[in-house]
Amino acid sequence: MLTSSLYPVTWQGDRAVLIDQTRIPQEYRTVEITNSESMADAIKTMIVRGAPAIGVAAAYGMYLGSQEIITSDRTTFLQQLEEIAQKLRQTRPTAVNLFWAIERQLQTAHHTPGDLTALKTALLETAQTIQREDLATCQAIGDHGLSILPETPEKLTLLTHCNAGALATAGYGTALGVIRSAWRANRLQRVFADETRPRLQGAKLTAWECVQDNIPVTVISDNMAAHCMKQGLIDAVVVGADRITTNGDAANKIGTYSLALVSKAHNVPFFVAAPLSTVDFKLATGEEIPIEERDAQEIYQIGDSRICPEGADYYNPAFDVTPAHLITAIITEKGAVKPEELKQFKV
Numbered sequence: 291m292l293t294s295s296l297y298p299v300t301w302q303g304d305r306a307v308l309i310d311q312t313r314i315p316q317e318y319r320t321v322e323i324t325n326s327e328s329m330a331d332a333i334k335t336m337i338v339r340g341a342p343a344i345g346v347a348a349a350y351g352m353y354l355g356s357q358e359i360i361t362s363d364r365t366t367f368l369q370q371l372e373e374i375a376q377k378l379r380q381t382r383p384t385a386v387n388l389f390w391a392i393e394r395q396l397q398t399a400h401h402t403p404g405d406l407t408a409l410k411t412a413l414l415e416t417a418q419t420i421q422r423e424d425l426a427t428c429q430a431i432g433d434h435g436l437s438i439l440p441e442t443p444e445k446l447t448l449l450t451h452c453n454a455g456a457l458a459t460a461g462y463g464t465a466l467g468v469i470r471s472a473w474r475a476n477r478l479q480r481v482f483a484d485e486t487r488p489r490l491q492g493a494k495l496t497a498w499e500c501v502q503d504n505i506p507v508t509v510i511s512d513n514m515a516a517h518c519m520k521q522g523l524i525d526a527v528v529v530g531a532d533r534i535t536t537n538g539d540a541a542n543k544i545g546t547y548s549l550a551l552v553s554k555a556h557n558v559p560f561f562v563a564a565p566l567s568t569v570d571f572k573l574a575t576g577e578e579i580p581i582e583e584r585d586a587q588e589i590y591q592i593g594d595s596r597i598c599p600e601g602a603d604y605y606n607p608a609f610d611v612t613p614a615h616l617i618t619a620i621i622t623e624k625g626a627v628k629p630e631e632l633k634q635f636k637v
């Protein structure tokens with residue numbers, strides 16, 4: 291029996307309720323967000339994280355922001371809404387879903403006729419639509435992924451990195467959606483979850499989600515993947531993405547690129563599962579993707595303990611780019627394609 295009722299964002303009347311992903315698995319707690327500034331903070335501090343979930347959260351942030359604007363003049367309203375959009379854009383630079391969702395809300399605002407009350411209602415409806423669509427999209431990604439997983443005599447063991455699960459989307463997940471669909475189809479033996487230093491999304495969130503759904507999960511540290519592949523333990527790798535460019539290069543959580551190299555060396559298929567809202571057709575190659583650099587403390591400290599000496603320097607890029615040639619297929623809601631075939635989805 292699958293639960294998967296792990297919705298990172300829930301709309302309740304006049305507020306968004308977020309699962310606080312910084313506390314899982316120690317504690318399941320929710321945070322109520324009633325204004326655009328708190329939503330921007332929640333995205334920045336990773337209370338809500340994962341590219342599609344960030345997009346959903348930002349869409350509600352735009353609606354909450356619209357409620358803060360006190361004017362009856364449409365032009366002034368649109369100017370102030372743009373300022374709110376700008377604050378939300380400044381939270382995290384890599385996941386394109388953030389910019390995609392904000393743009394969709396601005397388009398809604400510009401194209402909704404009638405008074406400002408009607409416009410604000412349209413912003414709430416658009417946020418809810420983005421959320422609903424993403425859930426359906428993840429389920430479609432799961433189905434398409436299932437159809438291209440390798441045919442093996444035994445059930446599959448799949449490896450994933452970071453958390454591209456229900457918590458990272460409107461629900462169900464992208465990479466973990468494929469894994470859920472494989473489990474549901476009785477084709478999955480086990481998931482290996484990279485712990486994903488420095489924020490440990492794999493050890494904390496992916497492992498927790500799998501436990502909720504009774505999917506057998508083995509957590510490994512990030513440097514163990516090559517050894518596991520050499521032992522023949524892994525049939526395929528499935529990861530998510532934060533931004534994919536027109537040529538099929540894919541930015542995802544730091545460590546994904548090395549995992550792709552290791553997969554190539556061991557002839558293990560490497561799949562990227564992502565909605566088309568994660569594809570940035572404005573960018574030609576992964577070289578152009580802005581890579582977020584986060585606070586050094588994420589490297590030198592675990593929990594409350596400092597693990598590295600003072601006096602050293604630290605470097606903390608949160609994402610890396612896997613070149614298209616290392617990707618077996620990109621699994622989208624419209625089907626699984628080779629990276630070079632992604633262009634066909636450009637509208």
Ligand SMILES: CSC[C@@H](O)[C@@H](O)C(=O)COP(=O)(O)O
Nearest residue numbers: 339340341454458464530531543
């Ligand atoms: C479906 S989520 C895809 C990606 O956003 C995910 O793999 C990832 O890298 C998340 O990074 P995070 O820094 O936790 O937001």
